[in-house]
Amino acid sequence: GQNIDQPTEMTATEGAIVQINCTYQTSGFNGLFWYQQHAGEAPTFLSYNVLDGLEEKGRFSSFLSRSKGYSYLLLKELQMKDSASYLCAVGIYNQGGKLIFGQGTELSVKP
Amino acid sequence: EPEVTQTPSHQVTQMGQEVILRCVPISNHLYFYWYRQILGQKVEFLVSFYNNEISEKSEIFDDQFSVERPDGSNFTLKIRSTKLEDSAMYFCASSERGSWGYTFGSGTRLTVV
Numbered sequence: 117g118q119n120i121d122q123p124t125e126m127t128a129t130e131g132a133i134v135q136i137n138c139t140y141q142t143s144g145f146n147g148l149f150w151y152q153q154h155a156g157e158a159p160t161f162l163s164y165n166v167l168d169g170l171e172e173k174g175r176f177s178s179f180l181s182r183s184k185g186y187s188y189l190l191l192k193e194l195q196m197k198d199s200a201s202y203l204c205a206v207g208i209y210n211q212g213g214k215l216i217f218g219q220g221t222e223l224s225v226k227p
Numbered sequence: 228e229p230e231v232t233q234t235p236s237h238q239v240t241q242m243g244q245e246v247i248l249r250c251v252p253i254s255n256h257l258y259f260y261w262y263r264q265i266l267g268q269k270v271e272f273l274v275s276f277y278n279n280e281i282s283e284k285s286e287i288f289d290d291q292f293s294v295e296r297p298d299g300s301n302f303t304l305k306i307r308s309t310k311l312e313d314s315a316m317y318f319c320a321s322s323e324r325g326s327w328g329y330t331f332g333s334g335t336r337l338t339v340v
Contacts, residue, residue, distance in 0.1 A: 157334075208326065212260075213326045215329065
């Protein structure tokens with residue numbers, strides 16, 4: 117089966133740092149992707165990891181440990197506009213390049 | 228920046244009716260996808276399409292669903308006989324290289340009454 121787990125919701129303060137964790141157990145794996153989704157809108161790509169380690173992209177960083185089936189998204193210098201749902205997804209290239217999404221973590225940034 | 232365009236943005240249909248959701252992927256992309264998201268739930272894969280054929284489909288994508296690329300630009304999802312549980316946001320996406328470089332369209336909200 118395919119299983120991707122992430123916390124349902126988190127709250128953080130403007131200017132702070134927040135870490136959103138994701139664990140996965142899937143039948144294939146070619147990459148771990150993070151998307152941001154505002155209510156009623158399409159997911160937008162944030163970051164991806166293929167190999168173990170940390171990928172940094174401005175205020176966003178993502179980490180992957182394939183042996184542990186674990187990833188996290190780190191958001192620094194939080195802004196009010198970062199309030200959104202953050203989706204963890206596993207990409208499987210030899211299954212048509214599909215993405216398997218987790219439930220999403222609803223992040224609320226408070227002043 | 229190139230976009231994936233979906234029409235209509237909202238569609239209301241009666242149970243049992245056929246609907247066609249339309250998408251115009253990014254012109255140089257080779258992989259095309261449909262996903263759906265029931266309100267409050269996760270984004271779910273429906274189907275992937277490459278080289279003019281379905282390359283993968285999920286359990287959700289049963290005989291009531293079909294996809295077509297009728298010309299060089301459009302990519303459509305047809306639901307033959309809609310059910311109440313088909314009510315969801317349907318996202319089209321395209322990519323250059325499979326899982327990498329996805330661009331999602333803004334979605335079609337389908338409501339079956």
